[in-house]
Amino acid sequence: NAGVTQTPKFQVLKTGQSMTLQCAQDMNHEYMSWYRQDPGMGLRLIHYSVGAGITDQGEVPNGYNVSRSTTEDFPLRLLSAAPSQTSVYFCASSYSRFNPYEQYFGPGTRLTVT
Amino acid sequence: GESVGLHLPTLSVQEGDNSIINCAYSNSASDYFIWYKQESGKGPQFIIDIRSNMDKRQGQRVTVLLNKTVKHLSLQIAATQPGDSAVYFCADKLIFGTGTRLQVFP
Numbered sequence: 001n002a003g004v005t006q007t008p009k010f011q012v013l014k015t016g017q018s019m020t021l022q023c024a025q026d027m028n029h030e031y032m033s034w035y036r037q038d039p040g041m042g043l044r045l046i047h048y049s050v051g052a053g054i055t056d057q058g059e060v061p062n063g064y065n066v067s068r069s070t071t072e073d074f075p076l077r078l079l080s081a082a083p084s085q086t087s088v089y090f091c092a093s094s095y096s097r098f099n100p101y102e103q104y105f106g107p108g109t110r111l112t113v114t
Numbered sequence: 115g116e117s118v119g120l121h122l123p124t125l126s127v128q129e130g131d132n133s134i135i136n137c138a139y140s141n142s143a144s145d146y147f148i149w150y151k152q153e154s155g156k157g158p159q160f161i162i163d164i165r166s167n168m169d170k171r172q173g174q175r176v177t178v179l180l181n182k183t184v185k186h187l188s189l190q191i192a193a194t195q196p197g198d199s200a201v202y203f204c205a206d207k208l209i210f211g212t213g214t215r216l217q218v219f220p
Binding site for chain 2: 100106
């Protein structure tokens with residue numbers, strides 16, 4: 001299994017541009033989530049999904065959209081990038097929506113917004 | 115709101131010594147905690163978890179202790195090795211602490 005994969009690894013955007021961060025898992029996990037990691041802030045939950053067609057907001061959802069059309073894929077969309085969205089983004093998955101806490105993380109996407 | 119915090123941003127230990135990384139949480143109703151290890155340039159990796167009905171849990175070279183009275187947990191790494199160098203996070207379910215960087219020197 002490839003586990004959780006993320007693309008791209010690095011991205012530079014200009015303010016106002018849009019883009020989609022890709023995330024996929026091949027473990028048939030129900031639960032998937034997106035975090036951002038900023039220096040001194042730990043990881044903060046952006047959005048999560050308990051299964052295909054179901055998404056919900058986390059702690060810091062503003063400026064981000066998600067969708068879950070398949071079990072495998074959980075893309076994160078930035079509609080109009082802002083410098084405050086400069087961060088490292090991690091996608092994670094876990095086997096069961098009823099116990100989502102043992103999470104497998106992807107390698108991350110480092111995003112810079114200028 | 116709920117919070118999870120680690121006591122030291124950086125911990126330096128000599129190879130072969132034991133390491134202890136501490137974490138405090140604020141929610142007395144919290145019942146499940148996880149420790150993650152994050153190596154440079156990688157995503158966090160699950161190490162060990164503990165539920166509130168336990169005081170101690172052991173894995174391979176790691177032990178987690180939970181003190182519910184003072185809302186504190188610790189991760190102990192025995193015989194620390196250079197490969198243990200990383201940032202360690204405690205999490206209260208989906209709420210992460212800020213991390214402690216463990217540096218191992220020869």
